Amino acid sequence: MVKTGLPAIIVVTALALISVLPLSSQEESFAIREDFKDLKNWEPFTFKNEKRHSSYTIESEGKESYLRAESDDSVSAIIYKGEFNVYEFPKLKWRWKVNNVYEKGDAKTKEGDDYPLRVYVIFEYDPDRVGFLERSKYNAARLIYGKYPPDSSLNYIWSNKNHSEEILPSVYTNRSKMVLLQKGSSNTGKWITQEVDILGDYEKAFGKKPPAHATLGIMNDSDNTGEKSVSFIDSIELYN
Secondary structure: OOOOOOOHHHHHHHHHHHHOOHHHHOOOOOEEEEEEOOOEEEEEEEEOOOOOOOOOEEEEEEEEEEEEEEEEOOEEEEOOOOOOEOOOOEEEEEEEOOOOOOOOOOOOOOOOOEEEEEEEEOOOOOOOOOHHHHHHHHHHHHHHHHOOOOOOOEEEEOOOOOOOOOOOEEOOOOEEEEEEEOOOOOOOOEEEEEEEEEEHHHHHOOOOOOOOEEEEEEEOOOOOOEEEEEEEEEEEEEEE
């Protein structure tokens, strides 16, 4: 015979508590948790015919460390070495700070297409998502460069101007969209935390669902404006 009494009450009470407790903290998992102790998870990316490169270094202050991104009439980026599935890990969070924006910076012109800081989500080419002609172009590009170019990208930017739009097309390609998270100089010099939904932003920007696999990039560039800036990121988290 099964005995009832205090043990059963304890079990029932525990189950009741579990049913009302929030589960997000228990179920949440991470694909990337970068605190910038070093740059071992990142590799440099430079652009053809660009001789002046932005610099990316690790700086420390007490027990804290962070990425310092500096440009001076220069352009280059760092790219995360791994990839992730955006449907499994659609949430991205980071903390950033810029010391200044660019006076001549303008997201709507090629001459002003510089940003003191941007975080890229770079989506990999998926041949199953495109037609024959598009597939042929990507195959040709692979023969030239040794690998497929990206399918598309979201650029989460610190915009120099206070544009009214929340999302703008890149002035160079319709495969890249600019998501304006910070605008102008009102928050320069402050640490700002950003949280974004990659899937939702992609559908708003492109009107369709994204390819499954992607990676991250970070860039501070000033090759078009000829100006200079220093900016920082102290953490990046990618989670579900």
